[in-house]
Amino acid sequence: MFLRGFRRRTGKPVPELVTLFRSTIDGGRQVHPIAADFLEHFMDGAGASRRMSPRWLRSFRVIKKAERRNQRRFERQLAREAKLLRDGTSTWFHDRWDARINAFIGTELFYVSRMSLLRSEGSFVLNRAGAEVRVSGTVRHHWFDPYDWDRGRWVYIPRHGFVPIAVGRELVEADEARNFLMESRHVQTLRGTSLDRPWPRRGRTAFAWSSVRTKHR
Template identity: 80%
Template sequence: MTMLLRGFIRGFRSRTGRPVPELAALFRSIVTQSRDTYPMAADVLDHFMDGAGASRTLSRRWLRSFKVIKKAERKNHRRFEKQLAREARLLDDGASTWLRDHWDAAINAFIGTELFYVSRMSLLRSQGSFVLTRAGAEVQVSGTVRHHWFDPYDWDRGRWVFIPRHGFVPISVGRELVESDEARNFLMESRHVQTLTGTCRDGRWPRRGRARFEWSLVKAART
């Protein structure tokens, strides 16, 4: 039986049956050997092994470099835009109103990407605040959306994960290290802000109205 198959089978067991120092050495070796190929994944695993449990803020540039993150962002954009278009149709001439709401988008990272090894499943929460003002057939819209990406870093979901150079690593390895106080779960998060400007124009029957929106990323303040 090959080592790869042994690791796969261990993934179906609740415990590995291996000494804790051996499990810790396995994760330490993953950190060391992943520095060049997956530096962010190595960094968060190293933080897990430090055992402090402090939350870790990830780079928004790194996070938004993945298509699944941008896709979740656009999904919440569309949700806000539909809300704003509906609200604009109800607004009387000369009136203004506020719209405040939030949307959550679930994220599943693609296998083989570095994001997968950092966070397989996560959530993007987008909190929006907008003002709408009507002047005749046109409604001006402006507002801000604060995005909060987060995911608890733990080894509690699934049976195993395939890690290059190490094969199938049982999820129970991480659980046993936490139980033995050799590692600690922690919260990963990242925040960024976008502004929205737009115009909703009424349409004459039977044509529908038109809405145009533009999103801009707010640059992070330098510290």
């Protein structure tokens, strides 16, 4: 849990702050191994970006909800485009959506990335034959968040209590740690149909999403 703090600096010597974070890494490996690994990279990684496993990231409900939010946005757009398409014609559609993510307190994702962004970029082809429009396309999801520390706040870390976030900022200023970019990418395909029906019956639209297996690097 993050709380507003009154001190913008810890007032403690840098070696003591280094010891605090090193002990946090050692003590957190059994409880939150991914969070401990990323904190260690913050201390040792010289600022190199880190690619996160899509499988681990998508195991959190808040990530899947953000993904579904962007999927629904594409689906609504494609349904509108399908209605405008004339018989025997086709069209290409491209767009991008961003979904902001706030991790739930107490989850391991919270200790890795409290606030992040999922950017979904999609390209689709629509073909109409009579009353039916067939849709196919690909969406590339890019999750990212800078791993950095803000001043003037505190975070509760199991076994360590409330730790001022200013610790991380002071370690960066002392060149004992480096901020870095966390990111993850995965690809999905979409297939669907939009069927026009004469009034008073309503049209019907159906979409199916599938994940593309890619090697995590």
